[in-house]
Amino acid sequence: MDLKQKKQFYSLLNALREEVISDEQLAALEQLISNDTEAAREYVLFVKIWTDFQFFGAANAEFSETSADLGRYADFWEAMANYEKHAPELELPKEKPQRELIQKVIYPAPEKRKISRFGIVTLLNAAAVLLFFLILRVVPPSGGLEAAVLSDSLNAQWANRKGVFQKGDRLRTGNKMILDRGLVEIEFDGGARAVLEAPAEFKILAEDRIGLTYGKVYATVPEKAIGFSVYTPIAKIIDMGTEFGVEADLGGDTQLHVLEGRTALLVGRDDHTVNLEVGTGQARKISGHTQVVTEIPLHEHHFARAFDSTGNMVWRRQLSLDLADMVRNGDGLGTGSSHVRLNYLKGFTTDQRGGETLIAENYLPIEDHPFIDGIFIPNGRAVVSSRGDIFEDFVITSGVHCADLLANPPPDFFLVDDRQHTIRFNGQEYSDRxxxxIVMRHSNHGITFDLKAIRDHYNLRIDRFTSRVGLIELDNKRCNANFYVLVDGQLRYSLLGYNQKGVLNDVSVKLEDTDHFLTLATSENVDQIDYMANSTLYENWCIFAEPVLVLNRMDNMQY
Known part of the structure; x- marks a missing residue:
């Protein structure tokens, strides 16, 4: 809008508010809103101010705005105030003369009536009944605005009288939703995502707000949706780029747990509002009786952060898949067996092979596991995937292996020097309890995982691979090993000539959406001039501890 149009626009809004707008003026206002995006936005804000200040408390008595929200409208108030300073006085139309009945009565000409200037105080004190009919005239019907979509559900049962909600349903503001059982995921038009866990009662308040009467909600808020808010009967939580969980219980208390980023916590109203910043790793409890805020321990696993309705899986911690579980013929979520191991000639087996040495010259595809592409023995130039990816720079080794690839062995599984041993690093046990x-004992091991198959199956994005590598301390014999992490045959991490037992080294490899294969490998580090004098094949007890794929949602994935 240019300056002339803005003056006309604010004049029409003022006339609408004063209820003196004519049919011609109303048509002009509608034309401005229809043809100008800026005018449409200002009009929506105008209506929103009325609803926020006059009807928010009445229509949603269990949730309340705080005085902190007034700042959001500063620009609008300033524009309206500037208009009022220079606005012409409005004149009411003259009354038509009445028809003479018995005698002619001469009335004095009606005086021009001046309409008081528009101010904030006038707005706040405007009659509720008048506003109600005005809002009915200029906003959508009582069903509310569409502001979100129910993007997924898991075993959801609803108690709503008007029926159940299904995956893909558009959700309107103001409708009470009661979830008796299960989980639902809601994607807000503003960009935030929320997982609600039954029992829960809630309302969609806007494209960036949800009201929680009771229940648990976990919100994931990308940068574009910063400002997303959760209302409870006694508090408001405003996101500042976070992942956080909120629980409102039937006793009236509210809990806030911030897993990542920052939030602003507002409690109370008007002059008694408490405004706190709650950041990563922090949690607060607000008493429903006293509204006193106290610090409480963070419960990382208290909220359902995400779920997969197709696989009936729920994540209550960081979204991740355990590669050690896959080596146990599991799905990465703890379904594997400690009795299963990978043999370089047979694939998955439950047979326990002795300490004989064997040569495996070829890459062995693992066809009976969807996420493991294959296994191999590193030895100079080697094929590292079923696609034919080749890594040229493995150390030339004996090409032999004398143990199967296994994961999460039972306690006291290893017999060394006639003693049973359990894997421990700095007191922490690594076993099926x-x-x-992943244990690569006697070095010379390689395994490749199919990242694309994992993405496609779980409909999740793989952000990175993390682990901790080292040498298991079971005896005092010398050792010397190499560790490798490859992506599509390209080296992303290596630790060469390592010989320190009992110490773990952190590994973190960023993964892109187009990366297909992840390879983990170890080898002996030998001098080929005098191999037998330098080989530590039998002494290298290598480990990839806590090997996981860290996951994210599939939003905005591009291939």
Whole structure:
């Protein structure tokens, strides 16, 4: 809008507010809104101000705005105030003369009535009944605006009288939703994503707001949706780029747990509002009786962060898949067996092979596992995927292996020097009852995972691979090993000539959406001039501890 149009626009809004707008003026306002994007936005904001200040508390008594919200409208108020400073006085049309009945009565000409200037105080004190009919005239019907979509559900059962909600349904503002069982995921038009866990009662308040009467909600908010808010009966949580969980219980208390980023917590109203910043790793509880805010421990696994309705899976911690579980013929979510291992000639087996040495010269595809592409023995130039990716720079080794590839072995599984041993690093146990691990004992091991198959199956984005590599301390014998992490045959991480037992080294490899294969490998580090004198094949007990793929949602993935 140019300056002349803006003056006309604010004049028409003022006339609409004062209820003196004529049919011609109303038509002009509608034309401005229809033809000008800026005018449409200002009009929506104008209506939103009325609803926020006059009807928000009445229509949603359990949720309340705070005085902090007034700042959002500063630009609008300033524009309206500037208009009022220079606005011409409005004149009411003269009354038509009445028809003479018995005698002619001469009335004095009606005086021009001046309409008071528009101000904030006038707006706040405007009659509720008048506003109600005005809003009915200029905003959508009572069903509310479409502001979100129910993007997924898992075993959801609803208690709504008007029926159930299905995946893909558009959700309107103001409608009470009662979830008796299960989980639902809601994508807001503003860009935020929320997972709600039953029992829960909630309302969509806007494209960037949800009201939670009771229940649990976990919000994931990308940068474009910063400002997303969760309302409870006693508090408001404003996102500042975060992942956070909110629980409102039937006793009236509210809990906030911030897993990542920052939030602003607002409690109370008007002059008694408490405004706190709650950041990563912090949690607060707000009493429903006193509205006192207290610090509480963060419960990382208290909220359902995401779920997969096709596989009936729920993540209550960082989204990740355990590669050690896959080596146990599992799906990465803990379904594998400690009795299963990978043999370089037979693939998956439950047979326990002794310590004899064998040569495996070829890449062995693992066709009976959807996420493991194959296994191999590193030895100079080697094929590292079923696609034929080749890595040229493995150290030339004996080409032999004398143990199967296994993961999460039971406690006391290894017999060394007539003693049973459990894998431990700095007191932490790595076993089927401790933390996960892939054990590449006696070095010379290689395994390749199919990242694309994992993405396609779980409909999740793989952000990075993380692990901790080292040498297991079971005896005092010398050792010397190499560790490799490859992506599509290209080296992304290496630790060469490593000989320190009992210490773990952090590994983090960023993965792109187009990366197809991830390879983990170890080898002996030998001097080929005097191989037998330098080989530590039998002494290299290598480990990839806590090997996981860290996942994200599939939003905006591009191939």
């Amino acid at each position: 401790g933390k996960s691990c």
